[in-house]
Amino acid sequence: MLFFASLADRVGLRELSMAHVPGDTVASVRDRLVAAHPEVEEFVTTLLYAVDEEYADDVAPVPPGATLALIPPVSGG
């Protein structure tokens, strides 16, 4: 799992490994993360997700070994 920008600062991490659970989706992994790191909750309304570098919605599967990135509102340019 990858964190960036404001979220990386808040969690104090840029990377975190989590055990895979059969049937995992973006939402199920996110919910386990929020349980372990409640400070993530305030970000959830504007958070987007990417599974293996592609934007993915809440119901998208997260296969074993996948990289889930948590993406706060981008501000490049």
Place this chain on the structure above:
Amino acid sequence: MLIRVTPEQLDPQDAIDAVRRDEAGAVDLFLGVVRNENKGRAVDHLVYDAYPSMAEKTMRALAEEAVERFALTDSAVFHRTGRLEIGETSLLVAVSASHRAATFEAGHWLVNEVKRRVPVWKKEVWADGEEWIEGPESLGMERAPASMRGR
């Protein structure tokens, strides 16, 4: 199609050279430049964070879509990361086509889409503090409740 996500300085000539062709009568070049103020507050410098591999992938997909959509000859997109001082170039977009109209439209579209989708973030650093900026045009903010937008 030249795509770069790099902590090195961006050279506009590299982007121009990448898209220029003998059959292209027009090249449009856009530079995003670090400004010394935002919302009336003096900015000392910016720090850009990125998810480099996904940023490159997303920029390449957008550059390809622009070529398709606007019948371009070629396109190039560069984004800088790390610390940038006032006046430095953070974003470069270059597009070429037979005629100018397509290049203006494509350049505008590409810059908007980069700001909307590419996983890059800027932190403003002031004399007395700093803040990660949430892009008002980002896909994430589009989905946010109206009350959270325009902060």
